[in-house]
Amino acid sequence: MRNPGKFFLMAAASAAALAATPVLAADATQASAGKLSDGSDVTAVTLKAANGVSATILTFGATLWKLNAPDREGKVADVLLAYDKISDFETRPNFWGATIGRYGNRIADGKFTLDGKTFQLPLNDHGQSLHGGGKGFDVKNWKLESVKSGKVATAVFSLVSPDGDAGYPGTVKARVTYSLDEAGNLQIAFDATTDKPTVLNMTNHAIFNMAGEGSERDATTNVLTLTSSRYTPVSEKLIPTGELRDVTGTAFDFRKGKPVGVGLRDGNDQQIVYGRGFDHNFALDKGQTKTPELAARLEDPVSGRVLELLTTEPGVQFYSGNFLDGTFIGKNGHLYRMGDGVALEPQKFPDSPNHANFPSTRVDPGKPYRHVMIYRVSTSAR
Template sequence: MSTAAMALAATGALPALAAEASQDTAGTLDDGTKVTSVTLTGADGVSVTILSFGATLWKFMAPDRDGELADITLGYDDLQLFKDKPNFWGATVGRYANRIDHGRFTLDGTAYQLPQNDGENSLHGGGKGFDVQNWKVEKVSSGKVARAIFTRTSPDGEAGYPGTVQARVTYTLDDHGSLQIAFDATTDKPTVINMTNHAIFNMAGEGAPQGAMGNVLTVPASHYTPVSETLIPTGELAAVEGTPFDFRAGKAMEEGLRDGTDQQIVYGRGVDHNFALDKGLTKTPELAARLSDPESGRVLEVLTTEPGLQVYSGNFLDGTFLGKHGHLYRMGDGIALEPQKFPDAPNHSNFVSARVDPGTPYRHVMVYRVSVER
């Protein structure tokens, strides 16, 4: 709250706002695209900054047990890199998050071919997805919660997907450390939609010398979806018990991460797998993951309405990504926790369907909730 607003609130002239939103110009890309930033700030000191480019969660400031703020998400300082060297840092990904085998699926007897940007697969929209589009800033507001709404029209045939889709992403921050992200979409013909946020976290703070592998991860999932060597699900739901993928009781991310006796770890170069959450598909967001840094005390809880959670241990970070504050990101410097439908669901009838029809809107609500463990 501004000094003037606090003074007025103190006199009773207006109610104190719990959370504030502000809008600014973030910069201009080489092609002339003007990028807007929106910052949401809660009364507890937690703040997030979102870019219109990719509807991207750019910064996520959270205090440790001593009150020291750190940005807990990896990313770029240079806006142009989001376009020239995209790596989905905090971006809204779609139309289909995660991988689709050979970039192909069939819907109502019609075959569709998507761009292949991950070997033979299509990943997160095939390199032409929502993450590399500049979204419209529809509304920014302060109040009991701070809110920012981003919208865009995805035309029929964009990145190979059928249907004209009207997409909306709503970020809402309260004063208790909860950032809700709601993804909404409608279509004018049958299509598939699977949207999520692709933030990569380190609860010790991005660029921390020790990396993120000491972060403790808990995932309430008794099963996961094993993959082929191309990281496409086989269709099986395998038990996590007795494998490196058992995070039900919580353990440091690094435990089992180099277990070359497990073929799934070899395929993923670590963990890059979808977990079938015990809760399944739910109407309201329920717990999907808990990530904490014992040293700083920072805790992140991820909640979602979706049935799956992709856990990615930063296996392809190779020191060539020049990130925030001049940090070179390496393998294990961050952890992605991506709530979603299962990867390649359009090609697996036993997975929860990602189909969306006219008159039946798509909606996914997820929450990033930060706190401090004393």
């Protein structure tokens, strides 16, 4: 070596530069969020990425409570509608951000037949069973299994649903894992096992406005893209008819992206009349996949905040907040009304147990249930 002194100086400088370079990581912290009426504690876990994206999850309902996202200028806003007070989640449950189970979406008349036996579920939606019939996973205080920081910050929640819970067969052991990586991608993995044949359709029911919760621009100005050429039309009771209908030439065509408000109040479309807007399942062109693939994109063009939804499931329920009627007071005292937020719920199809042509929601002993979804947060160029 011609100049060993120079080599050691260079090595020392390189080591100093590496030491000065911040190591990207995602942080996980937990704190008390309050108590339920029975005195049990609710814990809030916050996962925070290096780029300013953060997610806060409650043990009650394994609920995604807050999702903070920066805009093009770095201004951070919470893009989720929800309550401020834990007591409101308990006394006025509304599914906002909650883990939904055992069955996300509607089951006609609250009945399904499995292996020749008919099961009756609670009715909580005009004679139908919706999102577990009002006694589902969203109103249970889940156990916080673990919290971990690192390149990926994680929080794991678990729940045991006994045989016969809300009318469903089988003891189901469910787990939901929230994971936030350094880039701000929030993955939600739903895993479950059963000791008897049953049906399962778990999802998350977050309500979004990418302009920010409480913004003067409501969610009808968000631009939505759905990778779906067919949807499942419904009856006046919002139960799928069994048809898979082409979206071409209808208000349900979001393949090229358009503002949520376009077609939202088209009284000439009977499906819009039934749903009081959009409240329909879209059959994804990708179908069911082993790994999460792109299903939807939601953007606020003004701030540039973008949410991409990836999922392993074959469908997405798009709900335009039609039943937000001004009686719900949410974060920061904001009064939520129709169109203030939208839901994109990855799932198997509504009422699948009663439609042989729909994707099966059956789960058997020894064949675990798994659904993985990702909320990918970013910004668009002007």
